[in-house]
Amino acid sequence: MPTEFLYERITTGRPNCKGTLAEPNGTPEPRFALQGTVNRMHGLAVVVADDGISYPSMQRWYCGKHIQRNAGLSEPATNTVFEQLLMSLHHLAALRAMVAANSDLNFVRVAVMTWYYGIYCAASAMIAAQDGSQQQDHGGTANQWERQFAARDLVPEPFGYRLTNLVEKQAVGELAAFNIDKSYQLSVRPAKRSDADAACVAYLSGTRSYRQLQIEEELKLRELPKLGLANFRSAQARALRDSRLTGKSLGFLHQAFRYRGKANYRDALFLTTQANLATLISGYVLDLEIVLCAFVSIAGAFCACRLNPTEWQEFIDDLSTHLGLVVMPRDVWS
Numbered sequence: 001m002p003t004e005f006l007y008e009r010i011t012t013g014r015p016n017c018k019g020t021l022a023e024p025n026g027t028p029e030p031r032f033a034l035q036g037t038v039n040r041m042h043g044l045a046v047v048v049a050d051d052g053i054s055y056p057s058m059q060r061w062y063c064g065k066h067i068q069r070n071a072g073l074s075e076p077a078t079n080t081v082f083e084q085l086l087m088s089l090h091h092l093a094a095l096r097a098m099v100a101a102n103s104d105l106n107f108v109r110v111a112v113m114t115w116y117y118g119i120y121c122a123a124s125a126m127i128a129a130q131d132g133s134q135q136q137d138h139g140g141t142a143n144q145w146e147r148q149f150a151a152r153d154l155v156p157e158p159f160g161y162r163l164t165n166l167v168e169k170q171a172v173g174e175l176a177a178f179n180i181d182k183s184y185q186l187s188v189r190p191a192k193r194s195d196a197d198a199a200c201v202a203y204l205s206g207t208r209s210y211r212q213l214q215i216e217e218e219l220k221l222r223e224l225p226k227l228g229l230a231n232f233r234s235a236q237a238r239a240l241r242d243s244r245l246t247g248k249s250l251g252f253l254h255q256a257f258r259y260r261g262k263a264n265y266r267d268a269l270f271l272t273t274q275a276n277l278a279t280l281i282s283g284y285v286l287d288l289e290i291v292l293c294a295f296v297s298i299a300g301a302f303c304a305c306r307l308n309p310t311e312w313q314e315f316i317d318d319l320s321t322h323l324g325l326v327v328m329p330r331d332v333w334s
Contacts, residue, residue: 043199
């Protein structure tokens, strides 16, 4: 097989690796990140399909949770709910158009971005409908959605998978409580429901490890030198690190933000070039669309419970009359 010019030049561990300005020692081996990215999304798609997540099923689910109308919701907050739901619908329509184009290789990177912003807008609509607020950044939105929904058991699996503490010792116990197949590896495409649940939990675990690594790097740059420390071999350094991890939860929106970052800012090889890439990502854009459709259905069902029913119906009727998207309100919110 001919030498892969770019792969050899920028990937960690290659004999002639020259690195990049952002990563002078070389970028990570792309195939491992690619497998985890694709298989995790397929796991999510398997779970939402197996559970039959839809607008009617979520209406029943929220009825069982006794979700009631928010009579005190302001007009600007109500308008924000409508605005964010409309934007989530646009992102879903874009993904469905990509699926119809049957060209995963060309759309894969932009499809991830479309998926993320569809999730982000739908989550923002839910928050506005819940407490009348809108956050100004992605981290704030993720934290608020985690507190308002995941922590209160107001979203179903797989979107409700979460950790309440990022300290490894505590997180290990929480992960064990999921009772998933510990033999499953994220490098393998989920073939059944147990695999899919394991894939979701594996990504949750990996995101926790990633967040710990981020905090460790921050501490090594600033705090450890002040203490005369260079690593986390000492009890003092580990205690400092764990104090930063304690009490921080990790939910679906946090994972979605990491997922977007990996696709949009990772090395040039990630999601772009590999001998069997077309085979690896076959059906990937469809999985993205399935998962986003489920999440947008959830958001619509929750918001419908919280808003004035007359205004909700007027919103649906307006979009049904004036939109021309490949995904219309009746396709997800009826």
